[in-house]
Every structure is written in structure tokens, then in C-alpha cells.
Amino acid sequence: MIHRFIWGSSNGSPSLALVKWDTVKSPLREGGLGFGDLRRHNQALIMKRGFQLITDVDKPWVHVLKAKYKWDGDLPMHIFRPNYSRLWRGISQSWDVVCSGICWQVRDGWHTDFWWDIWLNGTAPLVTHCLLSSLPNPMPVDAMISASGQWD
Structure with a gap:
């Protein structure tokens, strides 16, 4: 498809390629068109x-x-x-x-799920680290913090 786009076609058949595909896809500094992968x-x-x-x-x-x-x-x-x-x-x-590649910003804690959202940088959702016999119910991060701002 790219060959037909670059070199065109006539009467439904592709035209003759004037340059090898390896040259076309090679970087510009090597004389190609830089199409890459x-x-x-x-x-x-x-x-x-x-x-x-x-x-x-x-x-x-x-x-x-x-x-x-x-x-x-x-x-x-x-x-x-x-x-x-x-x-x-x-x-x-x-x-x-x-x-x-997504990490949530916790902000007020009401819209970020403690177990199911990725809110700790560099780790999967906490539910994947849970060793309980049944999966925990969704819970906002705010529910895990006391009124004084400490982890509950």
C-alpha cells in the first residue's frame, strides 16, 4: 500500500519502484525517507x-x-x-x-479508589498485592484517613 502511494500506479497495477524499500525506510541521514517502522x-x-x-x-x-x-x-x-x-x-x-502508564492524583481522596486505582507511583493497583480470600470492595482513599490527616 505504501509502495503504491509513493510510486503511484497506472491502470490498477503498481509502477516500477525506483528505489529499494530498505532505502526508503532508512533514516534521512543515510539517504532514505525516514519512514522507519x-x-x-x-x-x-x-x-x-x-x-x-x-x-x-x-x-x-x-x-x-x-x-x-x-x-x-x-x-x-x-x-x-x-x-x-x-x-x-x-x-x-x-x-x-x-x-x-496512568497514575491518579489523589487530591481530596473521594474520587480515587484505594484498592482498584493506580495512585501509588511505580506500583500496580493495591488489590493485586492483597492476600485476602475475597477481593475487597471499592473504597475511596479518603475513607482510609482519619480526621487528623493520619492513615487509619
């Missing part, structure tokens, strides 16, 4: 869109996607949906990577 570029762009779903909540396209795929409220652990668009499929395939 397009899969990695695409993955980075899709992950950026996933991050924007979380951070740019006021943008119209974010409202449309969240409404279409019924994303209400907090950050979901998984976003896979049947009959999804190509963009949503790409975002859902990289969702674990996007979520692994």
Missing part, C-alpha cells in the same frame, strides 16, 4: 488516542466514542466491545499498556 508509529498514535480518551474528556470525539461504546463513569479495566470500529479495536488492543 510504521507499525510502531501507528501503535504510538493509537495509544495517544487511548490516553486522550482519559484526559481530554471535553472533546467531542471523546464524547461520541464513550457514548457509542457505553463507557460511563470511572476508568474501565477492559474496553473490548463487539462490533467495534477500527480505532476502538486498536485502542482496546493497547489498553493494558495505556492503563499501565
Whole structure:
């Protein structure tokens, strides 16, 4: 597809490539066009869109996607949906990577879950470190702090 874009085509058949693909994808300083690994570029762009779903909540396209795929409220652990668009499929395939790079700011503690949100830098959600026989119920960080501001 890239070959046809760069060199064009006539009557539905690709034109003759004037330069080898290895030269085209090599860096500019080596005489190429600097395309590099397009899969990695695409993955980075899709992950950026996933991050924007979380951070740019006021943008119209974010409202449309969240409404279409019924994303209400907090950050979901998984976003896979049947009959999804190509963009949503790409975002859902990289969702674990996007979520692994997120750390919540606790602020007042009411909107950050003590067990399930990633609010301690450099660690997974605390529920993954829990040795209880059953999973703990969601609880805001604020519920774990006494009136004097000390850990309860």
C-alpha cells in the first residue's frame, strides 16, 4: 500500500519502484525517507488516542466514542466491545499498556479508589498485592484517613 502511494500506479497495477524499500525506510541521514517502522508509529498514535480518551474528556470525539461504546463513569479495566470500529479495536488492543502508564492524583481522596486505582507511583493497583480470600470492595482513599490527616 505504501509502495503504491509513493510510486503511484497506472491502470490498477503498481509502477516500477525506483528505489529499494530498505532505502526508503532508512533514516534521512543515510539517504532514505525516514519512514522507519510504521507499525510502531501507528501503535504510538493509537495509544495517544487511548490516553486522550482519559484526559481530554471535553472533546467531542471523546464524547461520541464513550457514548457509542457505553463507557460511563470511572476508568474501565477492559474496553473490548463487539462490533467495534477500527480505532476502538486498536485502542482496546493497547489498553493494558495505556492503563499501565496512568497514575491518579489523589487530591481530596473521594474520587480515587484505594484498592482498584493506580495512585501509588511505580506500583500496580493495591488489590493485586492483597492476600485476602475475597477481593475487597471499592473504597475511596479518603475513607482510609482519619480526621487528623493520619492513615487509619
